[in-house]
Amino acid sequence: MSQQKQRNWFARHKVLTGVGAVVAVIAIGGAVGSGGGSDDKSSTSATTQDAAKKADTPKKAEAKKAAKPKGLGGDGSYEVGSDIKPGTYVSSGNKDGCYWERAKDASGSPDAITANDNVTGTSYVTVAAGDKIFKTSGCKDWQLVDPKATGTPKSTLRGAGGMFKVGVDIAPGTYKSMGNTDDKCYWERAKDASHGMDSIAANDNVTGTAIVTIDAGDAYFKSNGCQDWVKTG
Incomplete structure (x- = not known):
């Protein structure tokens, strides 16, 4: 990326004019009978418990996957509306080298840039519905901000x-x-x-x-x- 594009669109450092998981509980009952050997009961109980654990594992994995916050990686170009939805995103813990860009098309030209910034620390950015591309380089992952948070x-x-x-x-x-x-x-x-x-x-x-x-x-x-x-x- 050229230095011209990497430069803060609004001339940074220059004064501007203007104002858990869902767990399925499986009840394992051992019927107490008057007959039958204790070895058979123990074997049946162990088999039932093993089956319950196996059935529970994919459910836990699925729940963990569902609980993971929605976000996007800190490197790449994303098409608004298909790769990411409009909204406000936050990226935290950035060192020097994090750059993001909102663009009105995918031409890659400076004229396509709607807004951009070089970031140290935390950055919030609102990706508008009218944006076409959101580009990010060298940043920590971006998370969609809950407006009610x-x-x-x-x-x-x-x-x-x-x-x-x-x-x-x-x-x-x-x-x-x-x-x-x-x-x-x-x-x-x-x-x-x-x-x-x-x-x-x-x-x-x-x-x-x-x-x-x-x-x-x-x-x-x-x-x-x-x-x-x-x-x-």
Whole structure:
């Protein structure tokens, strides 16, 4: 992939203008009779138990398979509507080298790119129904986000953690990050995870101390290259 395509579509680090398993319980009964040898009963019971275990094994495997979260690999191109369905996806634990791209066609040209980003840490991205291709390279697996999912919002967060969902990953409030150098700290308050320019409520590149109020109405907070953030109010 060319450097031109790998570059963040929205000029990252540049201030932008604009706002268990289902278990089948098998009852194994041993009829107690007045006659018959104990060896026969033991043999019958063992055979029944063995059959029950064999019958149970594929059911457990099937249940585990069904319980596995739906997602997609961190490398490859996926056709929206057939390979993946529209929705918001999350990929966590990424090091340098994770790149994703939403595209309006499969031409591979820069003009086809609707949005893209280079990711460190966590990224959320909403794949729209109008997208044709979602491309990902060097990323951890992507999981479809349950819109009703809840979490335990934190009042501290890693300054290089990527994206945080407000109300789930991070609590609203005023946060401070101190000791940032050389304009390498970039933060962004976002209205959604589409990564368009219209998604940005506010952003900044920071040297020194950064203070930002994350509103309850914000959808996400993004932080790259910053010192850790601590809630102060």
